[in-house]
Amino acid sequence: MEKFFKSVMDKGKLDAIVRTITAKGLFEHKNDIPKYEACCVSQCEEKKIEEELSKRYDHVHIAKKENSKVFVCAYSKLFKHKESDDIFLYFLGCLYSEKDVTHISGPDYFRKCVNEFFYKKYKFCLNTIDYISCMPNEGRACKGKICFPKAETEYIEEADVFIELDTPESLVSLLSARNIRKLLELVTDKDFYLCVNSFKIAGIIKTSKCVSSVIRFNKFGEWVWSMNEEPILSAKGGFYLLPPPISEIDCKIDKIQKVFPCIDKALIKTIICNKYPNGALVMIASKDDIETEVKRLKECNRCIPISISKSSETEKLLLNFSKIDGAIFIDTETQIHAIGAILDGEGTAEEKSKISRGARYNSAKTYIANRTDGNPFCAIVISEDGMIDVFSE
Numbered sequence: 001m002e003k004f005f006k007s008v009m010d011k012g013k014l015d016a017i018v019r020t021i022t023a024k025g026l027f028e029h030k031n032d033i034p035k036y037e038a039c040c041v042s043q044c045e046e047k048k049i050e051e052e053l054s055k056r057y058d059h060v061h062i063a064k065k066e067n068s069k070v071f072v073c074a075y076s077k078l079f080k081h082k083e084s085d086d087i088f089l090y091f092l093g094c095l096y097s098e099k100d101v102t103h104i105s106g107p108d109y110f111r112k113c114v115n116e117f118f119y120k121k122y123k124f125c126l127n128t129i130d131y132i133s134c135m136p137n138e139g140r141a142c143k144g145k146i147c148f149p150k151a152e153t154e155y156i157e158e159a160d161v162f163i164e165l166d167t168p169e170s171l172v173s174l175l176s177a178r179n180i181r182k183l184l185e186l187v188t189d190k191d192f193y194l195c196v197n198s199f200k201i202a203g204i205i206k207t208s209k210c211v212s213s214v215i216r217f218n219k220f221g222e223w224v225w226s227m228n229e230e231p232i233l234s235a236k237g238g239f240y241l242l243p244p245p246i247s248e249i250d251c252k253i254d255k256i257q258k259v260f261p262c263i264d265k266a267l268i269k270t271i272i273c274n275k276y277p278n279g280a281l282v283m284i285a286s287k288d289d290i291e292t293e294v295k296r297l298k299e300c301n302r303c304i305p306i307s308i309s310k311s312s313e314t315e316k317l318l319l320n321f322s323k324i325d326g327a328i329f330i331d332t333e334t335q336i337h338a339i340g341a342i343l344d345g346e347g348t349a350e351e352k353s354k355i356s357r358g359a360r361y362n363s364a365k366t367y368i369a370n371r372t373d374g375n376p377f378c379a380i381v382i383s384e385d386g387m388i389d390v391f392s393e
Contacts, residue, residue: 016101021073021092023106025239032244034075046070055354058251061089063096071096080246080254081230088242090117111240114233118225122148122213124196128177129215130235133223135181142217144184147193147205150212156195161206184217249273252380252390259376259392260284263332270315271330271380272388279384280322281360283341287331289375294329294338303329303341327364327379345370361389368393 022033037057041049046062049072053060057074073092079085091113095101115126133142149156156162165183180194186204187194193211195202210228217223224234231243246254253268263284271282285293297303303326308317314334321328326340345366354362364379368391371377381389 016104017071017095020095020101020104020106020109023110025107025241026110027242027244032242034245036073036075038071038073040069040071043070046072058248059085061092063093079243080250081227081232081243083227083232084242087114087117087233107239114240122196124148126235126240128180129223130221131177132181132184133217133235134221135178136220137181137185140185141220142181142184144187144217145193146184146187146215147195147211148213148215149195149197149202156202156205158209159205159207160191161204163204165201165203248388252388255390255392256284256378256380259378260286260332264334267314267332267334271318272382274315274319274322274382276319276322276382277384278322279360280318280380280382281327281343281364282318282380282382283327283329283343283364284332284378284380285329285376287333287335289377290329290331290337293377294341297338297341297344300344302344303327303338305338306336308336343367358383364389365391 018036018038021036021038027033035057037053039049050060050062053072053074060072060074063071071092079088091110094113094116095104095109098104118124118126129146135142180201183194183201183204186192191206191208193205193207193214195205212228213225215223215225221238222234222236225232234241234243249269249272252272253265256268257263257265271284274280283290283293294303294305298305314330314336317336318328318330321336321339324340327338327343328336329338329341330336343363343366345363361381361383364381368377368379371393375393377393379391381391383389
Protein backbone atom coordinates (compact mmCIF):
# COMPACT_ATOMS: atom_id res chain seq x y z
CA MET A 1 0.00 0.00 0.00
CA GLU A 2 2.76 2.46 0.89
CA LYS A 3 4.20 2.39 -2.63
CA PHE A 4 0.85 3.65 -3.95
CA PHE A 5 -0.32 6.00 -1.24
CA LYS A 6 1.15 8.27 1.38
CA SER A 7 -0.44 7.52 4.73
CA VAL A 8 -1.68 10.53 6.71
CA MET A 9 -2.56 8.51 9.80
CA ASP A 10 -0.26 7.88 12.71
CA LYS A 11 1.46 4.58 11.87
CA GLY A 12 0.96 3.23 15.40
CA LYS A 13 -2.81 3.77 15.16
CA LEU A 14 -3.00 2.24 11.69
CA ASP A 15 -1.05 -0.83 12.84
CA ALA A 16 -3.37 -1.19 15.84
CA ILE A 17 -6.44 -1.00 13.59
CA VAL A 18 -5.02 -3.67 11.29
CA ARG A 19 -4.24 -5.95 14.26
CA THR A 20 -7.77 -5.49 15.62
CA ILE A 21 -9.39 -6.20 12.25
CA THR A 22 -7.53 -9.50 11.97
CA ALA A 23 -7.96 -10.59 15.59
CA LYS A 24 -8.51 -14.35 15.86
CA GLY A 25 -11.35 -13.81 18.31
CA LEU A 26 -13.57 -12.37 15.57
CA PHE A 27 -13.48 -15.61 13.56
CA GLU A 28 -13.69 -19.21 14.68
CA HIS A 29 -10.83 -20.41 12.48
CA LYS A 30 -7.61 -18.64 11.53
CA ASN A 31 -8.22 -19.33 7.82
CA ASP A 32 -11.51 -17.40 8.01
CA ILE A 33 -9.73 -14.09 8.61
CA PRO A 34 -10.19 -11.99 5.45
CA LYS A 35 -7.19 -11.02 3.42
CA TYR A 36 -7.06 -7.26 3.78
CA GLU A 37 -5.26 -3.99 3.18
CA ALA A 38 -5.89 -0.81 5.16
CA CYS A 39 -4.64 2.74 4.94
CA CYS A 40 -5.58 6.34 5.62
CA VAL A 41 -5.48 8.87 2.77
CA SER A 42 -6.75 12.34 1.90
CA GLN A 43 -10.13 12.68 0.20
CA CYS A 44 -8.49 13.68 -3.09
CA GLU A 45 -6.83 10.25 -3.20
CA GLU A 46 -10.05 8.35 -2.42
CA LYS A 47 -11.01 7.49 -6.02
CA LYS A 48 -7.49 6.41 -6.86
CA ILE A 49 -7.19 4.02 -3.94
CA GLU A 50 -10.70 2.65 -4.45
CA GLU A 51 -9.94 1.81 -8.09
CA GLU A 52 -6.59 0.27 -7.19
CA LEU A 53 -7.98 -1.91 -4.37
CA SER A 54 -11.06 -3.01 -6.32
CA LYS A 55 -8.72 -4.79 -8.75
CA ARG A 56 -7.53 -7.10 -5.98
CA TYR A 57 -10.38 -7.28 -3.46
CA ASP A 58 -14.07 -8.10 -3.46
CA HIS A 59 -15.06 -5.39 -1.01
CA VAL A 60 -13.76 -1.89 -0.33
CA HIS A 61 -14.98 -0.04 2.77
CA ILE A 62 -14.49 3.73 3.02
CA ALA A 63 -15.06 5.73 6.21
CA LYS A 64 -14.83 9.50 5.78
CA LYS A 65 -13.73 11.98 8.40
CA GLU A 66 -14.42 15.71 8.72
CA ASN A 67 -10.74 16.62 8.65
CA SER A 68 -10.41 15.46 5.01
CA LYS A 69 -9.00 12.08 5.97
CA VAL A 70 -10.44 8.83 4.66
CA PHE A 71 -9.89 5.41 6.22
CA VAL A 72 -9.98 2.65 3.61
CA CYS A 73 -10.11 -1.07 4.31
CA ALA A 74 -10.39 -3.65 1.55
CA TYR A 75 -10.93 -7.35 2.09
CA SER A 76 -11.19 -10.32 -0.20
CA LYS A 77 -13.99 -12.44 1.26
CA LEU A 78 -17.63 -11.48 1.56
CA PHE A 79 -20.06 -13.00 4.00
CA LYS A 80 -23.01 -14.95 2.68
CA HIS A 81 -25.55 -12.69 4.38
CA LYS A 82 -25.52 -8.89 4.13
CA GLU A 83 -26.17 -8.56 7.88
CA SER A 84 -22.74 -10.07 8.66
CA ASP A 85 -21.17 -7.54 6.31
CA ASP A 86 -23.08 -4.74 8.04
CA ILE A 87 -21.75 -5.88 11.44
CA PHE A 88 -18.18 -6.01 10.14
CA LEU A 89 -18.47 -2.57 8.53
CA TYR A 90 -20.05 -1.09 11.68
CA PHE A 91 -17.11 -2.50 13.63
CA LEU A 92 -14.63 -0.87 11.22
CA GLY A 93 -16.42 2.48 11.44
CA CYS A 94 -16.38 2.42 15.26
CA LEU A 95 -12.73 1.38 15.29
CA TYR A 96 -11.66 4.21 13.02
CA SER A 97 -13.56 6.82 15.06
CA GLU A 98 -11.59 5.98 18.21
CA LYS A 99 -8.87 8.49 19.07
CA ASP A 100 -6.60 5.87 20.61
CA VAL A 101 -6.82 2.22 19.51
CA THR A 102 -3.31 1.13 20.45
CA HIS A 103 -4.50 -0.71 23.58
CA ILE A 104 -7.84 -2.02 22.25
CA SER A 105 -8.49 -5.75 22.55
CA GLY A 106 -9.89 -6.95 19.21
CA PRO A 107 -12.40 -9.56 20.52
CA ASP A 108 -13.60 -7.35 23.41
CA TYR A 109 -14.02 -4.31 21.20
CA PHE A 110 -15.82 -6.36 18.58
CA ARG A 111 -18.19 -7.64 21.25
CA LYS A 112 -18.94 -4.06 22.33
CA CYS A 113 -19.64 -2.99 18.73
CA VAL A 114 -21.92 -5.97 18.05
CA ASN A 115 -23.91 -5.17 21.19
CA GLU A 116 -24.37 -1.58 19.98
CA PHE A 117 -25.35 -2.77 16.50
CA PHE A 118 -27.92 -5.27 17.82
CA TYR A 119 -29.39 -2.83 20.34
CA LYS A 120 -29.89 -0.15 17.67
CA LYS A 121 -31.69 -2.69 15.50
CA TYR A 122 -33.87 -4.51 18.06
CA LYS A 123 -33.66 -2.52 21.33
CA PHE A 124 -32.37 -5.66 23.04
CA CYS A 125 -29.04 -6.26 24.74
CA LEU A 126 -26.97 -9.28 23.71
CA ASN A 127 -25.42 -9.32 27.18
CA THR A 128 -28.80 -10.59 28.35
CA ILE A 129 -28.61 -13.37 25.75
CA ASP A 130 -25.14 -14.31 27.03
CA TYR A 131 -26.42 -14.42 30.61
CA ILE A 132 -29.44 -16.57 29.67
CA SER A 133 -27.30 -19.01 27.65
CA CYS A 134 -25.23 -19.76 30.76
CA MET A 135 -28.26 -20.46 32.97
CA PRO A 136 -29.29 -24.11 33.37
CA ASN A 137 -32.87 -25.06 34.12
CA GLU A 138 -33.03 -28.14 36.33
CA GLY A 139 -29.62 -29.11 34.98
CA ARG A 140 -30.58 -28.68 31.31
CA ALA A 141 -28.82 -26.35 28.89
CA CYS A 142 -31.00 -23.80 27.12
CA LYS A 143 -32.34 -25.03 23.76
CA GLY A 144 -35.08 -22.48 23.04
CA LYS A 145 -35.40 -19.76 20.39
CA ILE A 146 -36.10 -16.02 20.50
CA CYS A 147 -37.34 -14.18 17.41
CA PHE A 148 -37.06 -10.43 16.86
CA PRO A 149 -39.72 -8.85 14.60
CA LYS A 150 -38.93 -5.69 12.65
CA ALA A 151 -42.46 -4.41 13.20
CA GLU A 152 -44.85 -4.89 16.13
CA THR A 153 -47.16 -7.30 14.28
CA GLU A 154 -44.54 -9.15 12.20
CA TYR A 155 -44.73 -12.95 12.71
CA ILE A 156 -47.84 -12.58 14.91
CA GLU A 157 -50.35 -11.91 12.10
CA GLU A 158 -49.20 -14.90 10.06
CA ALA A 159 -48.52 -17.25 12.99
CA ASP A 160 -50.38 -20.56 13.17
CA VAL A 161 -50.72 -20.02 16.93
CA PHE A 162 -50.09 -16.90 19.04
CA ILE A 163 -50.02 -17.07 22.83
CA GLU A 164 -50.01 -13.56 24.26
CA LEU A 165 -48.17 -13.01 27.55
CA ASP A 166 -49.25 -10.21 29.85
CA THR A 167 -45.84 -9.26 31.24
CA PRO A 168 -44.27 -6.03 32.53
CA GLU A 169 -41.77 -4.27 30.27
CA SER A 170 -38.98 -4.95 32.75
CA LEU A 171 -39.25 -8.66 32.04
CA VAL A 172 -36.66 -8.31 29.28
CA SER A 173 -34.10 -6.73 31.56
CA LEU A 174 -30.98 -8.54 32.70
CA LEU A 175 -32.46 -8.80 36.21
CA SER A 176 -35.37 -10.85 34.86
CA ALA A 177 -33.24 -13.16 32.71
CA ARG A 178 -34.28 -16.16 34.82
CA ASN A 179 -37.94 -15.57 33.88
CA ILE A 180 -37.00 -15.52 30.20
CA ARG A 181 -34.95 -18.68 30.71
CA LYS A 182 -38.02 -20.48 32.08
CA LEU A 183 -40.18 -19.38 29.16
CA LEU A 184 -37.57 -20.69 26.71
CA GLU A 185 -38.40 -24.21 27.92
CA LEU A 186 -41.74 -23.75 26.11
CA VAL A 187 -40.16 -23.07 22.72
CA THR A 188 -37.74 -25.95 22.23
CA ASP A 189 -39.89 -27.61 19.55
CA LYS A 190 -39.12 -26.81 15.91
CA ASP A 191 -41.86 -24.28 15.08
CA PHE A 192 -42.17 -22.48 18.44
CA TYR A 193 -40.51 -19.13 19.21
CA LEU A 194 -40.46 -16.62 22.05
CA CYS A 195 -41.28 -13.30 20.40
CA VAL A 196 -39.54 -10.19 21.80
CA ASN A 197 -40.52 -6.72 20.66
CA SER A 198 -39.18 -3.41 22.01
CA PHE A 199 -38.19 -4.35 25.57
CA LYS A 200 -41.19 -6.63 26.02
CA ILE A 201 -41.95 -10.30 25.41
CA ALA A 202 -44.97 -10.16 23.10
CA GLY A 203 -45.74 -13.86 23.42
CA ILE A 204 -45.11 -17.30 22.02
CA ILE A 205 -45.73 -18.03 18.35
CA LYS A 206 -45.99 -21.26 16.41
CA THR A 207 -45.31 -20.91 12.71
CA SER A 208 -44.13 -23.21 9.94
CA LYS A 209 -42.93 -20.23 7.89
CA CYS A 210 -39.37 -18.96 7.86
CA VAL A 211 -38.75 -16.51 10.70
CA SER A 212 -36.30 -13.86 9.51
CA SER A 213 -34.38 -12.97 12.70
CA VAL A 214 -33.81 -15.67 15.35
CA ILE A 215 -31.38 -16.43 18.16
CA ARG A 216 -31.07 -20.16 18.86
CA PHE A 217 -29.51 -21.45 22.05
CA ASN A 218 -27.36 -24.55 21.54
CA LYS A 219 -25.25 -25.44 24.58
CA PHE A 220 -24.16 -23.79 27.80
CA GLY A 221 -22.80 -20.38 26.81
CA GLU A 222 -23.43 -20.92 23.09
CA TRP A 223 -25.98 -19.36 20.76
CA VAL A 224 -26.37 -18.44 17.07
CA TRP A 225 -28.08 -15.42 15.53
CA SER A 226 -29.58 -16.24 12.11
CA MET A 227 -31.34 -14.22 9.42
CA ASN A 228 -33.57 -16.23 7.08
CA GLU A 229 -31.86 -19.38 8.41
CA GLU A 230 -28.38 -18.10 7.48
CA PRO A 231 -25.93 -17.74 10.43
CA ILE A 232 -25.03 -14.09 11.07
CA LEU A 233 -23.14 -14.29 14.34
CA SER A 234 -22.42 -16.88 17.00
CA ALA A 235 -21.24 -16.84 20.60
CA LYS A 236 -18.84 -19.48 21.81
CA GLY A 237 -16.43 -19.61 24.73
CA GLY A 238 -17.03 -15.96 25.58
CA PHE A 239 -16.26 -14.75 22.04
CA TYR A 240 -18.60 -13.29 19.42
CA LEU A 241 -17.72 -14.92 16.10
CA LEU A 242 -18.57 -14.03 12.53
CA PRO A 243 -19.42 -16.95 10.22
CA PRO A 244 -16.80 -18.18 7.76
CA PRO A 245 -16.71 -15.75 4.83
CA ILE A 246 -17.77 -17.35 1.58
CA SER A 247 -15.05 -18.19 -0.91
CA GLU A 248 -14.55 -16.19 -4.09
CA ILE A 249 -16.14 -19.01 -6.09
CA ASP A 250 -19.26 -19.10 -3.90
CA CYS A 251 -19.48 -15.32 -4.17
CA LYS A 252 -19.51 -15.52 -7.98
CA ILE A 253 -22.05 -18.37 -7.92
CA ASP A 254 -24.38 -16.32 -5.71
CA LYS A 255 -24.08 -13.37 -8.11
CA ILE A 256 -25.09 -15.52 -11.09
CA GLN A 257 -27.93 -17.21 -9.20
CA LYS A 258 -29.41 -13.79 -8.43
CA VAL A 259 -29.76 -13.29 -12.19
CA PHE A 260 -30.89 -16.87 -12.90
CA PRO A 261 -32.49 -18.25 -9.68
CA CYS A 262 -33.34 -21.61 -11.29
CA ILE A 263 -29.94 -22.31 -12.80
CA ASP A 264 -28.16 -25.45 -11.63
CA LYS A 265 -25.42 -24.52 -9.16
CA ALA A 266 -23.35 -27.45 -10.43
CA LEU A 267 -23.32 -25.92 -13.93
CA ILE A 268 -21.96 -22.61 -12.65
CA LYS A 269 -19.32 -24.40 -10.59
CA THR A 270 -18.33 -26.46 -13.64
CA ILE A 271 -17.84 -23.30 -15.68
CA ILE A 272 -15.94 -21.39 -13.00
CA CYS A 273 -13.77 -24.20 -11.61
CA ASN A 274 -12.65 -25.63 -14.95
CA LYS A 275 -8.89 -25.36 -15.49
CA TYR A 276 -8.64 -23.35 -18.71
CA PRO A 277 -4.97 -23.13 -19.80
CA ASN A 278 -5.61 -19.97 -21.83
CA GLY A 279 -8.58 -18.59 -19.91
CA ALA A 280 -12.18 -18.51 -21.14
CA LEU A 281 -15.18 -16.28 -21.75
CA VAL A 282 -18.60 -17.88 -21.23
CA MET A 283 -21.95 -16.19 -21.87
CA ILE A 284 -25.05 -17.51 -20.05
CA ALA A 285 -28.74 -16.79 -20.70
CA SER A 286 -32.04 -18.62 -21.09
CA LYS A 287 -32.36 -20.99 -24.05
CA ASP A 288 -34.64 -18.64 -26.03
CA ASP A 289 -32.43 -15.60 -25.44
CA ILE A 290 -29.26 -17.51 -26.35
CA GLU A 291 -30.81 -18.82 -29.58
CA THR A 292 -31.94 -15.31 -30.56
CA GLU A 293 -28.51 -13.81 -29.87
CA VAL A 294 -26.61 -16.60 -31.64
CA LYS A 295 -28.84 -16.11 -34.69
CA ARG A 296 -28.00 -12.39 -34.73
CA LEU A 297 -24.26 -13.00 -34.38
CA LYS A 298 -24.37 -15.68 -37.07
CA GLU A 299 -25.89 -13.20 -39.55
CA CYS A 300 -22.92 -10.91 -38.83
CA ASN A 301 -20.51 -13.84 -39.24
CA ARG A 302 -19.34 -13.28 -35.65
CA CYS A 303 -19.75 -16.78 -34.17
CA ILE A 304 -19.68 -20.50 -34.94
CA PRO A 305 -23.11 -21.98 -34.15
CA ILE A 306 -23.06 -25.59 -33.01
CA SER A 307 -25.61 -28.19 -32.05
CA ILE A 308 -24.79 -30.91 -29.53
CA SER A 309 -27.00 -33.77 -28.52
CA LYS A 310 -27.51 -33.92 -24.76
CA SER A 311 -24.22 -34.76 -23.13
CA SER A 312 -22.88 -35.08 -19.62
CA GLU A 313 -19.43 -33.99 -20.83
CA THR A 314 -20.05 -30.26 -20.39
CA GLU A 315 -16.82 -29.78 -18.44
CA LYS A 316 -14.66 -31.40 -21.13
CA LEU A 317 -16.51 -29.63 -23.94
CA LEU A 318 -16.02 -26.21 -22.34
CA LEU A 319 -12.33 -26.94 -21.81
CA ASN A 320 -11.92 -27.97 -25.45
CA PHE A 321 -13.94 -25.07 -26.92
CA SER A 322 -11.97 -22.53 -24.87
CA LYS A 323 -8.87 -23.35 -26.93
CA ILE A 324 -10.09 -21.08 -29.73
CA ASP A 325 -10.53 -17.33 -29.41
CA GLY A 326 -13.97 -15.95 -28.70
CA ALA A 327 -16.86 -16.49 -26.31
CA ILE A 328 -18.82 -19.67 -25.63
CA PHE A 329 -22.60 -19.28 -25.53
CA ILE A 330 -24.36 -21.72 -23.18
CA ASP A 331 -27.95 -21.70 -21.93
CA THR A 332 -29.16 -22.24 -18.37
CA GLU A 333 -30.02 -25.86 -19.27
CA THR A 334 -26.31 -26.66 -20.00
CA GLN A 335 -26.72 -26.69 -23.81
CA ILE A 336 -23.83 -25.06 -25.75
CA HIS A 337 -25.08 -23.07 -28.77
CA ALA A 338 -22.02 -21.26 -30.16
CA ILE A 339 -18.26 -21.01 -29.84
CA GLY A 340 -15.62 -18.57 -31.02
CA ALA A 341 -18.07 -15.68 -30.75
CA ILE A 342 -16.83 -12.15 -31.30
CA LEU A 343 -18.71 -9.88 -28.94
CA ASP A 344 -19.80 -6.50 -30.25
CA GLY A 345 -20.59 -3.29 -28.44
CA GLU A 346 -19.45 0.30 -28.37
CA GLY A 347 -17.33 1.64 -25.54
CA THR A 348 -18.81 4.51 -23.50
CA ALA A 349 -17.50 7.07 -21.04
CA GLU A 350 -19.77 5.56 -18.37
CA GLU A 351 -18.33 2.05 -18.84
CA LYS A 352 -14.63 2.74 -19.16
CA SER A 353 -12.38 -0.15 -20.13
CA LYS A 354 -9.40 -1.34 -18.11
CA ILE A 355 -6.41 -1.64 -20.43
CA SER A 356 -4.56 -3.68 -17.82
CA ARG A 357 -7.19 -6.47 -17.95
CA GLY A 358 -6.97 -7.43 -21.64
CA ALA A 359 -9.41 -7.98 -24.52
CA ARG A 360 -11.49 -10.81 -23.01
CA TYR A 361 -12.39 -8.83 -19.88
CA ASN A 362 -13.09 -5.55 -21.70
CA SER A 363 -15.13 -7.05 -24.55
CA ALA A 364 -17.38 -8.87 -22.04
CA LYS A 365 -17.84 -5.71 -19.97
CA THR A 366 -18.68 -3.62 -23.06
CA TYR A 367 -21.02 -6.26 -24.49
CA ILE A 368 -23.09 -6.48 -21.29
CA ALA A 369 -23.16 -2.69 -20.89
CA ASN A 370 -24.53 -2.30 -24.45
CA ARG A 371 -27.38 -4.78 -24.12
CA THR A 372 -30.72 -2.96 -24.18
CA ASP A 373 -33.38 -5.66 -24.74
CA GLY A 374 -33.88 -6.23 -21.02
CA ASN A 375 -33.24 -9.99 -21.22
CA PRO A 376 -30.86 -11.18 -18.49
CA PHE A 377 -27.36 -12.17 -19.63
CA CYS A 378 -24.25 -13.07 -17.64
CA ALA A 379 -20.65 -13.00 -18.81
CA ILE A 380 -18.10 -15.09 -16.93
CA VAL A 381 -14.48 -14.14 -17.59
CA ILE A 382 -11.78 -16.55 -16.43
CA SER A 383 -8.31 -15.13 -16.98
CA GLU A 384 -5.18 -17.16 -17.58
CA ASP A 385 -3.96 -16.30 -14.09
CA GLY A 386 -7.17 -17.70 -12.57
CA MET A 387 -8.89 -14.38 -11.85
CA ILE A 388 -12.70 -14.65 -12.19
CA ASP A 389 -15.04 -11.77 -13.12
CA VAL A 390 -18.81 -11.85 -13.57
CA PHE A 391 -20.77 -9.19 -15.46
CA SER A 392 -24.56 -9.24 -15.56
CA GLU A 393 -27.17 -7.12 -17.28
